[in-house]
Amino acid sequence: MKTKMGIVLIFIPFLLNGCLTHWMMDTQTRLQVENHTSARIANLRIVALDGSAPDISWMPDTIETNKRSRVFTEDLVGTFHFRISSEDSTCGDSMCWRDQELGDLAVDGGSALWRMETSGSKIIVDVR
């Protein structure tokens, strides 16, 4: 009897394995961005650096200076290469967008607020 109970007790954590990890782990990330740069930014996306796969668009919206974006949820947790488009005022009257690499950034699941700031000519991310 005791052995049977023991076997059942050993099996339970295995059976609930999927449920248990959900207490500790997220598979979705809710992302919000604050634009602290001097230009409008748009189209936050994940890219394959070797161009072997199409971009995954995370935030298609345009975010005005000193404004906060809506919250966008993606089924992604991990470390990915992010890219964003920033408005370029040097183009003159006809406005143009320039791609800015944000580098490899970790999204750990749950909610995250990213502050986009300018550092020289680059945009850097301050993860809140």
Added chain:
Amino acid sequence: MRILLILLLSWAVSALAWTVQPQDLVSQPARTRESQLREFHEAFKPEYDSYLGFDWMLLPKPDESRLQSPYGIHNGFAFRQRFAIFLQNPIDSSVYRMGFAWWVERQGWQNEDFLFIPPTSEMGVVRDIHTLALTASNAKKSWAAVAGLQWQNPEQVGSLYPAEGDSLWWFSEADWKSLGVQAVFHREAWTQVRATVELEARALRGGDSTGWKTYLPDLEALVTRDSADPLRLGYRQNIWRQRLYLDGSYWVMQGEHANGSLLMYTDASHLVGLELGARRRDNGKLSWGVGIEAPFARVSFNLPREYDQLFHSHGSTILVELHMSLGAISKESLFRRNAPRSAPMETDKIKKVFPKDGENESTLGKNTSIGGLP
């Protein structure tokens, strides 16, 4: 001091962590089909009645099997769920027996773990690989003939991987005593041939349980068509009383590619064992691993066969598995797949204490009662 050790260990474990490559997820099914056929060959012998096996893998650390995609590194789980059954019965209580076998493995990678219903994610892949067989055998003359099929069914293939549909392979097998030949066909062409010579004497198959015949080796040659590495040779050798074995595989063309294991078992039924393995990989690098196997659980660290069977896992992969691999002949003997002898059973002891009439020269009179039993 202990905290320092734990910190150091966890750093080492995460620093060497293995990431699953998409191409390994794509190339795995071919290796899985091959190993299912090998397992079937080991579990099915004319003399055996049944086999039941399952393996349910758990990677205790969530960062152990992250996926490396062109976008970056995705947190998630590689998984492998396996089940195997084989049964055969006499036809009209003759010496001829018929049976069936079903091996199934569900494998892939997902961003969350699951029990029965897999989640769907863009980066995930879930595949089912079945091996089904009908068997005919004669235990007295020790021959067997098998016809079967292998079916590969992608439940879900993410955008990251080349599109694939269902595939079907046919296979047949013929065995006579220690010799066996297995051939796999895809459409009209053969894809793989395996030849085995199992010279080691196995008491379960009517051979000796001691003596020099138990020290003969088991040999295997596997030829795979359209492969960069078409010939694999296998060697398995009892070193000490069918409890200590040496097991090796060698890929002839690539040369530097080899597996070797030292297997230690508590008894000749092989139900409880310890494995020390080493693997020489394509780049000539040597890696080692260790595993412990018990009737219902298995723990392994970086074993060579995990490299072959779990999407080329390497580095410091700790794997915990709910595991069973149990063959049976009636109710009298239980043994692990490919073991030479049965586990010592309680029924044997009872038989010794209460021998049936005529089965043994009993020193006790027929009317003498033992332990209160008439």
